[in-house]
Every structure is written in structure tokens, then in C-alpha cells.
Amino acid sequence: MRSRTCVIGLGLIGGSLLRALSAAGHPVSGYDASPDVRSLARTASAKWRIAETIAEAVADAGIVILAVPLPALPAVLDGIAAAGYRELLSDVTSVKEPVRELVAERVPQLRYVGGHPMAGKETSGFAAGDPDLFTGCAWALTLEPDIGPGQLDDWLSMAALVTGLGARVVPVSPGEHDAAVALISHLPHLAASGIAALADTGLAATLAAGSYRDGTRVAGSRPDLVAAMCGGNAAALGPVLDRFIARLTEARRLLDKPDPVQALTRWFGDGHRARTRWPPHQGPASELPVSAEELLRTGRDGGWVTEVAADRRTVLAVRPLS
């Protein structure tokens, strides 16, 4: 029985995942391309096994979770394939459709469930890892409407693992995931950077207060990482940015009206309604029969899975109160 869970890539997310899995009682192994990081992780605890090669890391694993940046994925997938790994694969990459395509192309022989924990910190690296990083965090796990029973079972294995870490599992298709993160993460990064770049004058810096501070906070993130994140999701982000520009262009048109306040009040009303509803109130957990359709509908409506029943016929799911 290959019961070990293996984490490849031991940065903030991978390092936190290694700690969280270990704390939850799972036998874990880990690997990082950097010898320094491997050494750091090895001396941090005797509870996990840090391997010297990918092949060694995946040797007795039943689940391998990739926590490397998107550009590093092809080489890592090739390494796993070369090691003869044949079990379940997941990842924590912030885009899902490009990873799905990459997996289908490089390791079609593997069973794959895409994942994306909505967790982050201002810091990075193994040392910044936190076993509680995923407690209460939304963790997207991808499935397709037409998946078969075996794939659904793999999805439930990952859901059981991740809910066991205290995360809220959001069932979602790769395409819907990528469109949603374009809206709630990549678009805010573009807007923050655009505002910060324009407001770069001495006078503006002095007058800037709360709305500037919060509205531009994420512009402080490393440009190369943000560019990789947005560029990796270009197919979903492009149409979202088109809609944002169209909406701002409408506001621009209203500003030219002789008396723009009433029309602008309506324009601002949409965002106000949406923002004051957030975060949504959560309803009671209820049993949901396991089917791709039911799971996907739950995610689409803003719900999530909190627990997988032992017989895997039902899950406990929470939906927001409408």
C-alpha cells in the first residue's frame, strides 16, 4: 500500500503543506530542487522524509502534490514520469486549465486532480511555512462535468485529504476556476499596479491615505511573480480585463455628462451591492449526494465541501445563505 503523500517544491505553500500533512498524521515525503531548501527542511523535523531526487521522493507515494511555479512544471512532470510514478497527482498552481493541458500532454498515464489553495502571505520560502496556513482557507479542487467514477473517486480522495487540513474544498471546473481567480486576484493586481504607477508624484504620495493604501497594496508584490501569474492565466484574464475596461469606459462617458452624479450613483451601485454582500453568510452544512453535477453546482453557487463521508456516497456541504 502506497500511503505516503509527497510534496514536490518546498516554498511557502509546499513547506506549509508538508507541515500540515505531517501534523494531521500523514506519512509525508518532500523534495525541492534547491539543496539548501532540502537541507533546511530535513533539519527542521524528523517527522518527514526529504528525498535527494524526485524519483526517491515519489517512490512509495500514493499521492504526489506539486507545489512549484508554473514555469517549473514541465520539467517536474517529466521527472515524475521518468521515475515511473503511476498514482494520483495534484498541484497547488494558481491556474488550472494550463496545468490540465500540461498534464494531459506530459503525463497522460497519471490520474490528476487539480488544486489551488487560496492561501498566501507577504513572506515566502520554506522557513515562512505554517502548518495552519490552510485552516479555513478555500481550496479549489477541479473536476469536469463528464468525469467517470474512477476520477470522481480520486477527487474524493483529494477532498478528504484537504478537508482533513481544515480547508473548505470548492469543487470547480478548470475554466470556471481560471475565470474566477482572474476576477478576484489577477484583476486586483492589474488595477493596483496601474493606480500606483500613475499616482507616482510627490504631491500624490503626501495626500494619499486609506483608499490609495488599500487599493494599491498588492502592487508591492514581486513584478516577476505577478507577471507569471497573470501571463499564465492570459486566456481567462484577457476577457475579464476587457470587461473591466468597458465598465471604466462607461464611467468615463458619464463623467462628461453635464450632471453626472445621478448616473454615477447607479454605476457605483452595482459594486456597492456586491461588496456589501461579501463575505457571504454561510448556511448550515447538509448532506449532498456525490455527483459531478451536484458538486459543480455547489461550487458555482458559492458553496464548499467540509467533509467526505466514510462510504464516499455523500459529502457534507455548506452553501451561502441567499
Added chain:
Amino acid sequence: MRSRTCVIGLGLIGGSLLRALSAAGHPVSGYDASPDVRSLARTASAKWRIAETIAEAVADAGIVILAVPLPALPAVLDGIAAAGYRELLSDVTSVKEPVRELVAERVPQLRYVGGHPMAGKETSGFAAGDPDLFTGCAWALTLEPDIGPGQLDDWLSMAALVTGLGARVVPVSPGEHDAAVALISHLPHLAASGIAALADTGLAATLAAGSYRDGTRVAGSRPDLVAAMCGGNAAALGPVLDRFIARLTEARRLLDKPDPVQALTRWFGDGHRARTRWPPHQGPASELPVSAEELLRTGRDGGWVTEVAADRRTVLAVRPLS
């Protein structure tokens, strides 16, 4: 000697100003159009005089500060003129060029120095007022490059009053002020509302985390107030929004490139450099000779006035370290 300072409009800012002036030892009077607010302010303390009419409020005042919304200004200016007030006038309205025009049109006989404290809270109304609201806050006071000695003296009177409340006085022309607040306040409101309006799906709400939360925070503000603020600054906000849309359109173009990451890294670099420099480090205070040109240059470079010398020939000014 008309030594009383009068505040018209006793909401959050006016009510805080009444308290701050009184705490700093100034004899103050106040007026609000609402009988309930007048009654509330009157029972709050015996240290200030709350008048029943504008005429009564301004009767023995040497400085009148208007703290009413832009749409209420014309009627209040007419009321002050009808009361025969002839002394110094200031205000706290968030746009300065439209107020300057209104004052020139309605009360050309008054000496006027425009003001805008960059202070705010999530709450509003007299009861939410705070005498320490202006401590450390940037307070723009407007002047023109070609003002005469009398007008410069009025500016120094307001600067002395406001630095006495602990505020950092930013000398600025009305036009430069309006362009700067368009960048650091009105544009973040437009962007936040646009993101919130688009990200209004159940799935997006579940996946939303820090970048959504901070990037859309101000979309929770009252749409009518934000619309009045943006609409009142339409002349300055329009060109700023044009530049923002152009910048986003450039990012949109880059997303269509076969390998967009390198170009996007450069695009995100501008905002990153600006945001990581903010807030600027402050240099030591130094004496500055009083002239419109020197004061305006100080404000433009990101500096501010912390104290007006007793002889009014110099001010103490701080400039950011470059």
C-alpha cells in the same frame, strides 16, 4: 476683534473640527442645517456656541470654515453673504477648483483659502467626531502662484490654525490638488467598484481573499457620496481615468502576446517601484522663506508645512528624502 472660528456643517469632519479647535483653545461657534444635529452638538459641550442661524453663527467670527457637501455650498455661501460676513473663509471640500469658482461667483467680496483635510472614517455624523482626527493628517491649503501679500497672509493664518491642530499643511494650487486626489482617491474608488461589480458571482465570492478584500474595500462606501465626490471632480478625474484605461489597454495588448511574462514584468515594475517607495521617508524640518513659489514647490515635491513662524516670514517645512 473678531477672534471666533466658526464651523458650518457639523458632520464627521465639521464635528471633529469643532472639537479639535475647541481643544486647541480657540473660541468656536458652529451651525448645522439639521435642528437635531444642532441640539446634539449643543448638549455635547458648553465650550462651543451652537447658533440657530448662519447669520448668528458668523456674527463675530474672524474665520468661517465650511464643512458641508459640495451640493450644499451655493446656498450656504448665499447665507453667509446675506449675513454680511466679510472676513476669512475656508472649507474642507474634497475638490478645490469647483469651490474656488463657486466662491468667486457667489461671494467675491470674501477672502478665501481652500482647504481639504485628508481625513475620514468608515462612520459619519457629529457623534462619530473625534478631536484627534487631524493629528498627523495631510491638510491641503490652496494658493495660486500669483497671489498678493494679503492673500499670502490669509494663507498663513489658515496654515497656523491647522498646524496647531497637528495637521501637515500641504501648499497646493486648486488644479494640482484636484488632479492629485483624482489619482489617490477617486480612481481607487472607480477601480474598486468596477472589480466588485464584475466579481459578483458565488464562486468568486468563495475564492476571494486578500487581494479582493483590500482592492475593493472602498466599494463599500455609499454610492451617492462617492458619485458626488467623483462627479464634482469630473474635470480632473476624466483625464486621469483616460490614462488609467490606456495603461490597462496596454496590459491587455501584452496578454495577447505569445510569451507575455517578460513584457508584463516590465509593466508591473512601474507600479511596484512607486508602491514600495510609499509612504516616503521624511527629512528633517527646515526653515523656508514664505513665498507662493517656494510653498507650491514644497507641496509639489511631496513636502508640507509643520509650523508658521510668529513673524510670518518663514515656515518650518518637511520634505521627503529622495
